[in-house]
Amino acid sequence: MDFSFDDIQTMLADSVGKFIDNEYDFETRQANAGSDRGYDPAVWRTFAELGWTGIPFSEADGGIGGGPVELMIVMRAFGRGLVVEPYLANVVLAGGVLRRVASAEQKDDWLAPMIAGELQATLAFTEPQARYDIADIATRAELRGGNYVLDGSKAVVPNGANAELIVVPARTSGARNEREGITLFAVPASSEGLGYKAYATVDGQRAAELSLDGVALAPSAILGEPGDGFATLDAVIDDATLAVSAEAVGIMRALQDKTVEYSKNRMQFGVPIGSFQALQHRMVDMLTACEQSHSLLLWASMLAADGAADAKRAISSIKYQVGTAGRRVGEEAVQLHGGMGVSWELDIAHYFKRLTAIGQMFGNADWHLDRLAE
Amino acid sequence: MxxxxxxxxxxxxxxxxAFFRDRLPEDIRRKQEQGVILDREDHIRFQKLLAEKGWAGVNWPVEYGGTGWTPVQKYLFATEMAEANAPDIVPFGLSMVGPVIYSFGNDEQKRRFLPDILESNVWWCQGYSEPGAGSDLASLKTRAEFDGDAYIVNGTKTWTTLGQHADWIFVLARSRADVARRQEGISFLLVDMSTPGVTVRPIITIEGEHEVNEVHFENVRVPAENLVGEEGAGWTYGKVLLQHERTNIAGVARSRYRLKKLRERAGRAxxxxxxxxxxxxxxxxxxxxxxxxxxxxxxxxxxLAAVASGKAPGPESSILKIxxxxxxxxxxxxxxxxxGYYALPYVPEQYVLGFPDGERVGEDTETRFSLQYFNNRKASIxxxxxxxxxxxxxxxxxxx
Incomplete structure (x- = not known):
């Protein structure tokens, strides 16, 4: 049992930390979020050059052979920096499917350029009616004249409008909610019949509603075995749940630090508001929530790295934790900043919105607590 | 990682x-299972087994007879002790005054007190709180006046846990009044409870049991050699002690065991x-x-890992306590x-070894659950x- 980082992990933490500190201040983040694509392609190239887009991929696939701990390190720092570049959609979601089940040829086509930073990708993992059940897939793929024809809708697809590759789960058999019969397709964004409604999300990121209206794909577009996609999808969503939990812990820590700092400088009644015991105790509660969340994150990341049998339970634990403790920390940070906390101008509001968005993703706190209560 | x-x-x-399976005495195991309160002799017997094995000074440095364990070893020890439902180690000697003596005491005090603490030959209790000094501990009024070769102690200490069993008490007392800060002028004294002028009176707590006491000092002569460290610097030592207390206070392993048992019970009809x-x-x-x-x-x-890398348990230990x-x-x-309803019967007479099952109200120890709930409101206090x-x-x- 050991909580220390190895040399590579230490280097990674240093380099991501330096990037956030030196090259990604809040003004940069806001500018990137407000740009046409919603992120800065130059920043994305930097991620690729530094090897961050290759973290969870094997060296054979052109990656650096990292795992959940390395992803945790990056995502926690991205949380602190409130990074809007679509790391989750590319590396964790689409990349998570590709590295698990893509053929060598498919990896050449999609994974290699994604790692190189030359291709944007995503995974359309949920549907308008599905809420948090990833097996709830109504989109159908029917074999007609040698091609699979896809019809259906996908909801709130992260990086949806920028992605050149969209991994789409569709039903080749079975009824809605069944785990059997889900097939994963590599869908080029240029495919005929693919419709987008692109939008910004409340946390300054981008997403799209996707419609598939008779999208025809050759069988070579299937990733993995037909009908067998659920296990892959499930594993990728677990990765993503852990990744956004790490991001949330980074955000919580930033909110905690900034709130304490603000309370030392903000003068009311002739004294810093941080001298009031009513506020001090609330900030201690925030600190405790951060420490507890940090601890669970380390535990869950280590179990996931080991492929332990109870890793799923650990991931539900940390997601429940950041869902509940994260909401408390976010709301308290806003409250203790007073009017400034609800101003668009200040970073506090934007941390809070991203934290809130994370709370809604991949199962909210109640959903994960239900899993744990079984 | x-x-x-x-x-x-x-x-x-x-x-x-294997140790806890083979060496934990059967009668103590049954008392633990049946919710019977351990007596003085039970605690001593169990702790002497640990001492024989060299496991009594869990957090102590090796040079004073401690284990020198790594954080993981300490974690495993706490886990296995809880899983065996063994008693908690009574903290006042081994976790509290022991570390103060080996950290701040002189060589003579270390020779005189540490082995008896390690072997549970002497039962210690804590003289900190007073009727007028709870959260505001620095307002304590117990006085220690120096008269050449001894301190004359007068005052009252309260909430003294298991003081009825104790041979010695460590006391924070004011030895000087002319100080700039109230935290100054407080001394850390070791007092033999059999000294004339020491009296112990029981306090019955919410669940009806005698766990804590008031201890009165009336012109109690404490030899000067029983002063730990510098005269007037006791507050500093006392704080270190409290930080040790706070890390031990979290009770993670015991809580895990109790949750596991509760899950088992929840599955039963x-x-x-x-x-x-x-x-x-x-x-x-x-x-x-x-x-x-x-x-x-x-x-x-x-x-624990931070402590092992050389840091003393710091204020972060407060988070563990909370x-x-x-x-x-x-x-x-x-x-x-x-x-459910079986939280209601107040039947303390059932909690003795050998109480006939046929006459028992409620199953197992369920009529103790409410008593534990009431008793442990103390934990956040x-x-x-x-x-x-x-x-x-x-x-x-x-x-x-």
């Missing part, structure tokens, strides 16, 4: 497991009732406490709820109330 135990650690765990596992509300609350406890377990491990006691009390509440802990964290960790 990894959570796996090394082969050495696994072997150590097996050794611990007690008296033919629908198992509590069917009660969604209950199971969700149980799961939420399990998550909080798992987080605390790793917060404690992180703290969270640890919150989790304990949440578990107490779940047990209370699990008991003692050792510096949780509100005081928040003051400490705000000041020393957050710099407010």
């Amino acid at each position: 990894n959570v796996t135990l090394s082969d050495d650690e696994l072997a150590f765990r097996d050794e611990l497991r 007690v008296r033919g009732a629908t198992p509590l596992t069917e009660d969604r509300n209950f199971m969700r609350k149980l799961a939420a406490v399990e998550v909080e406890l798992k987080a605390l377990e790793y917060t404690e491990l992180r703290t 969270k640890g006691t919150e989790v304990q009390q949440a578990i107490d509440t779940l047990y209370l709820e699990a008991a 003692y050792g510096g109330s949780n509100e005081i802990q928040k003051n400490i964290v705000a000041k020393h960790v957050l710099g407010l």
